[in-house]
Amino acid sequence: MKRPRNPTPPFPLQPEPTGLIFERSRAGRAGTAVPRPLVARPATDVLPAAALRAEPPRLPEVPESEVMRHYVELSLKNHHVDRALYPLGSCTMKYNPKVNEDMARLPGFGLLHPMSPDGEIQGALRLMHTLGKWLTEIAGMDAITLEPAAGAQGEMTGIFLIHAYHVSRGEERRKVVIIPDSAHGTNPATAALAGLTVRSLKSDARGQMDLAALMAALGPDTAAVMLTNPNTLGRFETDVVEIARLVHEAGALLYMDGANMNALIGVARPGDFGVDVMHYNLHKTFSTPHGGGGPGSGPVAVKRPLEPFLPVPIIVREGERYRRVWDRPKSIGKMHGFLGNFGMHVRAYTYISMLGREGLRATAEAAVLNANYLAARIEARYPLPYGRGMHECVASGTPFKQSGVRTSDIAKRLLDYGFHAPTIYFPLIVPEALMIEPTETATKDELDRFADALLEIAEEAEQNPELVTAAPHTTPVRRLDEAAAARNPNLRYAFDD
Amino acid sequence: MSKIPEHLLYTEEHEYVNKADADDSVEIGITDYAQGELGDVVYVDLPAAGTKFAQMEPFGTIEAVKAVSELYCPVAGEVVEVNAALEADPSLINKDPYGAGWMIRLRVKNPAELERLLGPNDYATHIGQ
Ligand SMILES: Cc1ncc(COP(=O)(O)O)c(C=O)c1O
Numbered sequence: 001m002k003r004p005r006n007p008t009p010p011f012p013l014q015p016e017p018t019g020l021i022f023e024r025s026r027a028g029r030a031g032t033a034v035p036r037p038l039v040a041r042p043a044t045d046v047l048p049a050a051a052l053r054a055e056p057p058r059l060p061e062v063p064e065s066e067v068m069r070h071y072v073e074l075s076l077k078n079h080h081v082d083r084a085l086y087p088l089g090s091c092t093m094k095y096n097p098k099v100n101e102d103m104a105r106l107p108g109f110g111l112l113h114p115m116s117p118d119g120e121i122q123g124a125l126r127l128m129h130t131l132g133k134w135l136t137e138i139a140g141m142d143a144i145t146l147e148p149a150a151g152a153q154g155e156m157t158g159i160f161l162i163h164a165y166h167v168s169r170g171e172e173r174r175k176v177v178i179i180p181d182s183a184h185g186t187n188p189a190t191a192a193l194a195g196l197t198v199r200s201l202k203s204d205a206r207g208q209m210d211l212a213a214l215m216a217a218l219g220p221d222t223a224a225v226m227l228t229n230p231n232t233l234g235r236f237e238t239d240v241v242e243i244a245r246l247v248h249e250a251g252a253l254l255y256m257d258g259a260n261m262n263a264l265i266g267v268a269r270p271g272d273f274g275v276d277v278m279h280y281n282l283h284k285t286f287s288t289p290h291g292g293g294g295p296g297s298g299p300v301a302v303k304r305p306l307e308p309f310l311p312v313p314i315i316v317r318e319g320e321r322y323r324r325v326w327d328r329p330k331s332i333g334k335m336h337g338f339l340g341n342f343g344m345h346v347r348a349y350t351y352i353s354m355l356g357r358e359g360l361r362a363t364a365e366a367a368v369l370n371a372n373y374l375a376a377r378i379e380a381r382y383p384l385p386y387g388r389g390m391h392e393c394v395a396s397g398t399p400f401k402q403s404g405v406r407t408s409d410i411a412k413r414l415l416d417y418g419f420h421a422p423t424i425y426f427p428l429i430v431p432e433a434l435m436i437e438p439t440e441t442a443t444k445d446e447l448d449r450f451a452d453a454l455l456e457i458a459e460e461a462e463q464n465p466e467l468v469t470a471a472p473h474t475t476p477v478r479r480l481d482e483a484a485a486a487r488n489p490n491l492r493y494a495f496d497d
Numbered sequence: 498m499s500k501i502p503e504h505l506l507y508t509e510e511h512e513y514v515n516k517a518d519a520d521d522s523v524e525i526g527i528t529d530y531a532q533g534e535l536g537d538v539v540y541v542d543l544p545a546a547g548t549k550f551a552q553m554e555p556f557g558t559i560e561a562v563k564a565v566s567e568l569y570c571p572v573a574g575e576v577v578e579v580n581a582a583l584e585a586d587p588s589l590i591n592k593d594p595y596g597a598g599w600m601i602r603l604r605v606k607n608p609a610e611l612e613r614l615l616g617p618n619d620y621a622t623h624i625g626q
Contacts (some may be wrong), residue, residue: 487540
């Protein structure tokens with residue numbers, strides 16, 4: 001069923017923007033009756049002066065029904081993976097199976113206190129230990145930490161591990177991290193934040209790492225090379241074995257940004273092609289929610305020589321018992337409270353259990369097939385400067401520049417067709433980039449609807465460019481002044497009085 | 498068409514060098530083409546006066562609505578002055594990249610490096626204009 005989705009003036013009525021929860025507030029309204037305290041002593045007796053407020057906080061006063069309606073209304077205006085395709089390149093916005101949520105909410109997991117002694121949380125420790133083993137095996141590595149809270153923190157952990165490794169060998173001078181220019185911004189940010197120096201490498205004409213440039217850049221000051229594979233163009237770094245050899249020959253280590261593991265799980269193992277350290281994004285590849293849907297998780301897998309440096313505690317198995325071990329003198333310390341975002345570990349464990357070995361491989365194959373199908377359907381109108389790749393495709397909106405339509409306009413116009421826009425203007429080496437990652441959870445029908453929308457927009461861009469440059473027409477708010485919002489963010493509710 | 502003033506020198510990374518003044522310092526910023534490609538600039542992170550850079554070493558970052566990019570120092574030298582006005586109003590880079598939108602003033606270490614930069618014609622070719 002194809003819905004008519006091509007609003008021409010006069011545009012259909014737009015839904016009104018939703019106000020803030022404060023606007024629903026009326027003095028004296030309440031949703032719950034606060035229970036009387038068990039100890040009848042005023043707070044001033046119990047708390048130190050510094051912890052006491054002079055005035056009560058200005059919380060919105062709304063009954064439960066209004067709270068519910070407010071947030072349900074917002075959710076209806078929001079775009080999310082439970083609604084339609086969300087093809088953000090490099091983000092792997094796959095549908096998240098709801099069984100993951102059921103498992104994470106089991107009281108034996110969801111209500112655990114993180115300070116419980118080992119003996120009382122054997123099930124949780126076993127789950128993390130097993131998940132760690134599975135992730136280590138999928139990566140072809142030797143050991144793992146589940147602690148980091150996201151991909152970027154995983155990178156940070158990885159770079160700390162590499163630095164600790166060099167220091168332990170008396171090679172503290174290794175301070176340079178080589179990063180290709182197609183890398184995600186978190187890679188150079190990580191290296192800089194860790195106190196190391198970034199050396200950027202230009203990609204070659206294939207959109208891959210340039211071996212000659214790499215050889216010229218490697219030296220006795222190199223700590224690591226950070227490689228994303230498949231890279232952010234969605235292309236497999238076919239020289240990776242040679243890259244690993246060169247990096248090791250120079251005494252450096254090879255870090256792999258595993259954000260794109262959705263293209264490889266069950267098919268190829270980074271450890272086998274020479275990677276020393278890598279991070280996963282459980283919130284991409286292993287279907288745990290992104291962003292507002294929950295905290296992330298960025299486990300870091302390493303080869304044996306880096307194991308002593310892993311964050312504490314690690315979980316060890318002794319017979320049928322599991323225990324947390326803190327006595328690790330070479331450890332880089334802690335990267336996150338307790339054992340990381342445990343709820344995400346439960347979801348990823350569930351996902352892997354449901355799919356099994358063959359299922360994981362089928363996932364990667366379908367992710368690659370879907371991206372290539374989409375690329376084939378759109379490439380006549382949206383050129384792919386570096387060709388087709390694996391799990392995502394990077395197209396360019398340059399053909400429409402002559403009619404005054406830019407990629408950001410195309411992205412906004414897609415909203416009128418009921419889709420979330422892809423990632424745009426990234427990677428930087430593709431002008432007017434549209435980076436599309438449909439994931440394996442898009443059906444062929446949905447891929448076709450998305451491709452049809454892009455092709456129709458291409459047509460509009462030529463025939464009726466104002467329709468595209470004034471988009472979106474059907475969303476609760478239209479063109480936002482993004483520059484003003486970034487320059488002068490206004491994040492607080494302004495009370496009338 | 499982006500403006501490419503005749504009297505400036507350029508890098509392939511879209512910085513310009515203005516050696517208008519007679520002394521040994523030059524003014525550095527990004528080109529009109531670069532500001533157009535970046536779109537609305539929302540923030541620039543510039544070094545403190547006194548910082549030294551090697552040729553083509555990143556001297557700062559520029560954040561636009563679309564992307565964050567590094568700024569490369571066209572020639573080696575020491576920063577002698579920073580355009581403080583950009584902190585309050587980074588949109589000067591969009592409005593007047595070659596004038597009020599200048600970024601840093603640099604004391605050039607080795608004037609010979611200036612000769613290896615692109616002239617206006619080469620830069621025009623570089624951006625396909
Ligand atoms: C290639 C790549 N690396 C790293 C990251 C950072 O991951 P996170 O957002 O979980 O910190 C991302 C996120 O989009 C990414 O795409």
